[in-house]
Amino acid sequence: MVTVTMTVNGRQVSKEVEDRRLLVDFLREDLELTGTHVGCDTSQCGACVVHLDGKAIKSCTILAAQADGTSITTIEGLADGAELHPLQAAFKEHHGLQCGYCTPGMIMSGVDIIRRHEGQLDEDTVRHELEGNICRCTGYHNIVKAILAAAQEMHGEVRQAAE
Amino acid sequence: MYSLTYKRADSVEEARRLFQEASDAAYLAGGHTLLPTMKQRLAAHDVLVDLTRIGSMKGISVEGDRVRIGGGMTHAEVAGSSEVQRAIPSLAALAGSIGDAQVRHRGTLGGSIANDDPAADYPAAALALAATIMTDSREIAADDFFTALYETALEESEIVTGVSFAIPETAGYAKFRNPASRYPMAGVFVARHRDGSVRVAVTGAGNEGVFRWQAAESALAGDFSANALEGLSVDPDLMMGDIHGSAEYRANLVAVMARRALANLGSAEAII
Numbered sequence: 373m374v375t376v377t378m379t380v381n382g383r384q385v386s387k388e389v390e391d392r393r394l395l396v397d398f399l400r401e402d403l404e405l406t407g408t409h410v411g412c413d414t415s416q417c418g419a420c421v422v423h424l425d426g427k428a429i430k431s432c433t434i435l436a437a438q439a440d441g442t443s444i445t446t447i448e449g450l451a452d453g454a455e456l457h458p459l460q461a462a463f464k465e466h467h468g469l470q471c472g473y474c475t476p477g478m479i480m481s482g483v484d485i486i487r488r489h490e491g492q493l494d495e496d497t498v499r500h501e502l503e504g505n506i507c508r509c510t511g512y513h514n515i516v517k518a519i520l521a522a523a524q525e526m527h528g529e530v531r532q533a534a535e
Numbered sequence: 536m537y538s539l540t541y542k543r544a545d546s547v548e549e550a551r552r553l554f555q556e557a558s559d560a561a562y563l564a565g566g567h568t569l570l571p572t573m574k575q576r577l578a579a580h581d582v583l584v585d586l587t588r589i590g591s592m593k594g595i596s597v598e599g600d601r602v603r604i605g606g607g608m609t610h611a612e613v614a615g616s617s618e619v620q621r622a623i624p625s626l627a628a629l630a631g632s633i634g635d636a637q638v639r640h641r642g643t644l645g646g647s648i649a650n651d652d653p654a655a656d657y658p659a660a661a662l663a664l665a666a667t668i669m670t671d672s673r674e675i676a677a678d679d680f681f682t683a684l685y686e687t688a689l690e691e692s693e694i695v696t697g698v699s700f701a702i703p704e705t706a707g708y709a710k711f712r713n714p715a716s717r718y719p720m721a722g723v724f725v726a727r728h729r730d731g732s733v734r735v736a737v738t739g740a741g742n743e744g745v746f747r748w749q750a751a752e753s754a755l756a757g758d759f760s761a762n763a764l765e766g767l768s769v770d771p772d773l774m775m776g777d778i779h780g781s782a783e784y785r786a787n788l789v790a791v792m793a794r795r796a797l798a799n800l801g802s803a804e805a806i807i
Contacts, residue, residue, distance in 0.1 A: 374541055391541040391583075394574075415571055416715075418637065427611075427640045433570050434641065437541040438563070438585060484636065503717070504635025 376440045380405070381449025389436050396420045398436035399446060407447040407476050411506070418505030421477040421484075422446045428484035430504070447476035450483070459483055459522040468518035470509035481505050482519040491527025493520055536573045543585040547592070547671045547694055550584050554692045557582035562694065564646030565609065567638050592645065592696050597622050600702050600729065606645025606669075606695040610634070613644060623664065624803040625706040629656050629724065632710065632805035634717055645695040648680075651687050651744060653775070654718035656710070657698075658745035662736035663724035664700040671696055684744050703728050709795035709806035710739065711788050713779050720780055721788035723748075725796040727759055735793060740785040742775045751793055761794045 377386040380403060387402050399405045399422070411419030413432050420432040423445040450457035459482050462468065469475045485501045486493065498516045507515065540557075544550035554560045560582040563569060572578045586592065592607030595616050602622045604613060613619055614631030633639055633647075633656050647657040648668060661668070661677040668675045671694045680688050689695070703726040710722030719739035726734050733755040735748045754763040769786050776782035795806045 390538070392536045392539050394536075394570075413574065415567060415638065418635075421637055424640075428637050429640050430637045433567055435541060435563075435566075435570070435583075437543075438566070438587065440543075481636070488636075501636055504637045 374437045374440075376436050378439050378441065379443040381445060391435070391437055393436040394432055395422070395434045395436045395439050395444075396431035398439075399431060399444070402436075405446050405448050409473055409476055411473065411477075416504075416506065417474070418477040418481060419474050421480040421505065423480060423484065426487070428481050445480075447479060450479065457483070458525050459486070459519065462518040462522035462525070463515070466514045466518040466521060468511070468515045470507075470511045474505060474507045474509075478502070478505050478507065478515055482515075482522065485519060486523045486526060489523070491523045493523045495520065536570075537576060537579045539573075539580055540582045541585065542582055543588055545588060547589060547696060550586055550589065550694060551671060551692050553582065553584045557584075560584055560692075562586050562649070564607065564649075565638075565642035566646075567634070567642045568646070568650050568652065586645070586694065587643070595619060597702075598699075601699045602626070602702060603669075603697055603699045604644055605697045606643065606648070608644050610639035610642050610644070610647075611636070614639065620803050622702045623700060623706060624801055625708045625724070625726075625799070625805070626660050626664065626700060628799075628803050628805040629660050629708045631803075632656065632708075632807055644698055648698060649687060649689060649695045651681050651685050652718070653684050653741065653744040654713075654716075654720070654722075654739040655745075656708075656719065656722055656738060659722050659724040659736040659738040660700065660708070661698060662745055662747055663706065663726040663734040664703060665728065665734060666701070667699045668695055669697040669699060670694055678747075681745050701726075701728060705800045707796040707799040707802065709792045709799050711792060712807055721785055721792050723789060723792040723796045725755070725793060725800075727755070732756060733759065737769070737789050737792075740769075740774050740789050742773060742782075746773075748789070748793070755797075759797075761797050764790065764793055764797075 409419035411417035415433045561580040563583040592605045594605045610630045620627045666677040706726035710719035721740040722738040735751040771782040771786040774782035774785040
């Protein structure tokens with residue numbers, strides 16, 4: 373057993389877990405943050421994407437012990453109270469989901485894509501960047517639209533703040 | 536995944552000691568091959584020694600005519616490095632084409648080189664860029680490093696601490712990916728070096744793993760253009776054949792990817 377301490381969605385947590393505990397199981401089973409999903413469990417589908425120190429990773433392919441001392445953000449940590457994150461709002465507005473299973477991973481990846489490209493995105497780039505996230509409903513069209521819309525909104529806000 | 540003990544090393548020396556103390560240890564770098572393999576119980580280790588927090592395995596530096604990259608650098612860090620993009624754009628391109636964005640945030644250069652997956656991208660760059668593999672105890676020429684499928688010249692507990700790549704006059708990378716696994720079914724890295732020599736390295740296709748296509752190297756040394764490859768082919772008997780593509784298909788892909796790599800010289804984006 374190993375004691376892991378990390379910041380999850382701004383809250384410090386510390387728990388004793390098996391050394392082989394995967395981060396995704398730690399989040400879902402030990403912290404009961406079930407918004408992070410397990411789709412394929414083979415690092416392909418991206419349903420389990422969370423942010424580790426601000427970067428999108430697949431939480432099914434990292435031990436909880438490896439995340440000791442880091443800061444994790446899950447889908448539950450994006451909204452500001454009752455106010456949705458702009459990308460969550462854009463998924464709602466553009467109907468960026470069908471069954472919804474891939475949605476948490478899509479949104480966490482989308483936030484990472486917008487951050488890395490500083491909002492400067494086009495459709496081709498978003499589609500290419502989403503290669504690590506699979507939607508079995510094949511609803512990519514509205515997912516891409518939502519990410520582009522949120523990028524524009526978030527980038528616009530940045531521009532406004534700078535003026 | 537079977538039960539295991541996780542240990543984190545703060546230095547290369549500590550990592551090697553922890554490894555040697557265990558009966559069947561493995562080093563854990565990005566973990567994007569090791570952990571999926573262990574989850575499927577295709578591999579089991581009593582101890583995993585985490586290398587990812589070792590500071591001396593980080594960093595990128597350009598020294599004379601070589602770029603030295605720490606073994607602990609992630610694919611995203613290499614792809615995004617302005618030093619690498621300037622010195623060897625096609626190496627940044629290769630790193631930025633591995634797996635997907637999330638994989639690139641975790642997977643490392645050292646892990647890829649040490650694992651020597653026959654379809655990994657980095658071994659092609661290491662061979663074509665006349666790399667030197669630096670370990671905690673010695674330096675090994677890339678030409679002597681990749682010995683067979685998933686096998687290298689590394690000793691049991693030896694650690695890849697970094698890789699030094701020659702800065703070529705120009706280079707290009709192109710690959711054809713398996714649409715499901717994203718691994719190349721054939722990837723070709725072409726480099727013309729400052730002494731006029733040409734190296735052509737092929738990954739994903741050979742049944743003995745990564746290899747140099749010497750006939751293409753000789754032809755391109757005389758005429759560094761796609762014309763020189765006219766009529767050249769690799770022997771299908773030396774290629775992998777599986778449900779994703781026959782050996783003949785892969786042999787053809789190698790020739791096509793070599794041409795595409797030549798059409799992609801100096802680009803910071805791989806042709807995929």
